[in-house]
Amino acid sequence: MTETSGDESECIEAGILENALVLIAVLDKKGRIFEWNHAAENITGYAKADVIGNTNIWKYIYPDKDYRQGLTAKIAEILATKNHFENLETTIKTRSGASRIILWNTKEIQWYGESKAIAVGIDITREKEMDAFGRSIIDNANVLMAVMAPKGKVLLWNKGAELITGYSRDDVVGNSTIWKHLYPDAEYRSTITRQITGIISEQRYFENLVTMIVTKTGERRIISWNTRQIEASGGYNEIAVGRDITEQRHAEEALLAYISEMAMRLKNPVEIIRDNLQEIAALVKEGKLTKEEMVTMLEGQVRNAKQVAANVLEFQKAIAEKNKDIPEAYRSFLSG
Amino acid sequence: MTAIVNPEELAQKQIFLILVPPANMRQRNIELIKEISTLGYHMVVITTNFPYSVLIKLYSDSGIDLNKVSFIDTVTRNSIGNAENIPRVVRYVNNPANLTDLGIAVTEVLKENAGEKVCILFDSISTMLIYLSSSNISKFIHFVTNKLRLMDISGVFLAAEKGLDPMFVSQLTTFVDRVIDQDNSGG
Numbered sequence: 001m002t003e004t005s006g007d008e009s010e011c012i013e014a015g016i017l018e019n020a021l022v023l024i025a026v027l028d029k030k031g032r033i034f035e036w037n038h039a040a041e042n043i044t045g046y047a048k049a050d051v052i053g054n055t056n057i058w059k060y061i062y063p064d065k066d067y068r069q070g071l072t073a074k075i076a077e078i079l080a081t082k083n084h085f086e087n088l089e090t091t092i093k094t095r096s097g098a099s100r101i102i103l104w105n106t107k108e109i110q111w112y113g114e115s116k117a118i119a120v121g122i123d124i125t126r127e128k129e130m131d132a133f134g135r136s137i138i139d140n141a142n143v144l145m146a147v148m149a150p151k152g153k154v155l156l157w158n159k160g161a162e163l164i165t166g167y168s169r170d171d172v173v174g175n176s177t178i179w180k181h182l183y184p185d186a187e188y189r190s191t192i193t194r195q196i197t198g199i200i201s202e203q204r205y206f207e208n209l210v211t212m213i214v215t216k217t218g219e220r221r222i223i224s225w226n227t228r229q230i231e232a233s234g235g236y237n238e239i240a241v242g243r244d245i246t247e248q249r250h251a252e253e254a255l256l257a258y259i260s261e262m263a264m265r266l267k268n269p270v271e272i273i274r275d276n277l278q279e280i281a282a283l284v285k286e287g288k289l290t291k292e293e294m295v296t297m298l299e300g301q302v303r304n305a306k307q308v309a310a311n312v313l314e315f316q317k318a319i320a321e322k323n324k325d326i327p328e329a330y331r332s333f334l335s336g
Numbered sequence: 337m338t339a340i341v342n343p344e345e346l347a348q349k350q351i352f353l354i355l356v357p358p359a360n361m362r363q364r365n366i367e368l369i370k371e372i373s374t375l376g377y378h379m380v381v382i383t384t385n386f387p388y389s390v391l392i393k394l395y396s397d398s399g400i401d402l403n404k405v406s407f408i409d410t411v412t413r414n415s416i417g418n419a420e421n422i423p424r425v426v427r428y429v430n431n432p433a434n435l436t437d438l439g440i441a442v443t444e445v446l447k448e449n450a451g452e453k454v455c456i457l458f459d460s461i462s463t464m465l466i467y468l469s470s471s472n473i474s475k476f477i478h479f480v481t482n483k484l485r486l487m488d489i490s491g492v493f494l495a496a497e498k499g500l501d502p503m504f505v506s507q508l509t510t511f512v513d514r515v516i517d518q519d520n521s522g523g
Binding site for chain 1: 358359361362385386387389390393394397411412414415416462463465466467469470496499500501502503504
């Protein structure tokens with residue numbers, strides 16, 4: 001490795017300083033700026049010439065007096081115990097009036113033989129926005145979302161989960177007791193656990209696994225679960241998304257019951273009428289019926305057929321009433 | 337010929353649901369009446385399909401002793417208006433959907449035959465479905481079976497096989513002692 005001279009070393013440092021993608025400033029204890037790199041100019045909108053040699057930049061980027069004073073007090077408090085600070089998050093105002101969130105780290109350095117501080121500021125505005133966006137999606141999703149560490153300890157419990165189960169984030173996050181509350185029946189819980197363990201050992205996730213939970217108020221809800229494993233430090237966490245399909249299931253059951261009822265009251269009666277007419281025909285052929293009996297029996301079948309027609313109309317009306325999306329012409333036709 | 341219902345179970349006043357292929361419904365009705373009346377039972381037939389006047393001809397042609405049969409007829413009055421009840425022979429109900437009158441008729445006919453070995457035959461649940469919802473029929477069958485058990489009387493309910501949805505069949509199953517599926521039993 002070749003040695004570098006002092007001049008070369010300074011050149012390299014200056015190059016790093018200027019080309020760094022993070023805001024770098026060198027300042028003294030009073031906040032006077034000695035160095036202001038290109039990224040600092042880009043992020044804040046203030047040029048080196050505006051800020052070098054004075055402390056004005058802090059008034060520019062923290063124009064709100066109360067915020068600035070609060071921040072100064074906080075920095076003073078940190079520096080009272082150590083000569084640097086780490087991951088201090090502040091919101092600055094740029095020259096154009098936009099807000100940016102900066103994560104600051106400082107370190108004491110020797111600058112041309114004098115003790116100074118180097119402040120490195122990372123613009124985390126986009127990450128913060130993405131985090132907020134993600135949190136907003138998680139919280140506003142109309143589904144139960146939970147993130148679990150191995151062994152079921154809950155790390156995240158969204159608003160949807162609170163609404164569906166009745167258990168608040170404070171009740172749930174940090175422990176794994178929620179599963180005993182949601183599945184109070186030990187036998188059922190054990191069955192579900194076995195099922196989940198089996199699926200996860202085979203494919204690491206499960207899709208549309210339907211379980212019945214008991215909410216805090218004792219209500220039973222049917223949940224369709226989907227999970228994925230997500231990498232976490234030193235292993236994997238599980239993200240579980242549960243959709244409350246209780247109403248959908250009830251509607252499906254009601255529809256099935258309705259269709260079955262209609263099959264019993266439409267298709268089968270038609271077959272009964274057919275069979276009765278065949279029998280009447282056979283009895284007539286055998287000469288076993290008087291004219292009056294024949295009329296009575298045929299009228300009976302006419303009545304049956306009329307009732308079946310009335311049942312069909314009732315069925316059509318019910319369909320028209322239940323389905324709001326049916327075009328008016330069809331609704332009118334179905335309503336008879 | 338193999339018996340449709342087991343005489344011993346009948347003697348224990350059991351209640352049966354018999355699922356019959358629709359085309360054989362009338363024939364099964366006649367066979368059951370013949371079989372059970374031969375065992376010394378007085379049959380009470382609730383008919384929702386064929387009128388009393390036709391049924392007695394069919395029974396008579398099959399050699400059934402008509403003294404051992406009485407009827408609750410829900411068909412005739414619906415067609416010809418007024419038909420007079422004949423005590424211990426036939427009682428008319430205006431239409432099969434009138435469950436109140438049907439319930440009263442069942443109660444009265446069973447009273448008329450109190451002290452006798454009686455078996456009731458309901459023909460058929462499938463025809464009733466033309467006029468009533470399954471839930472109403474279910475309630476009515478529950479009422480009738482309760483009455484039969486209280487009065488220690490056996491009963492047979494006929495229905496077209498494959499004509500009832502599984503939920504309805506399971507409800508009916510809870511009211512009766514035995515379900516005989518004629519298609520599966522080879523009968």
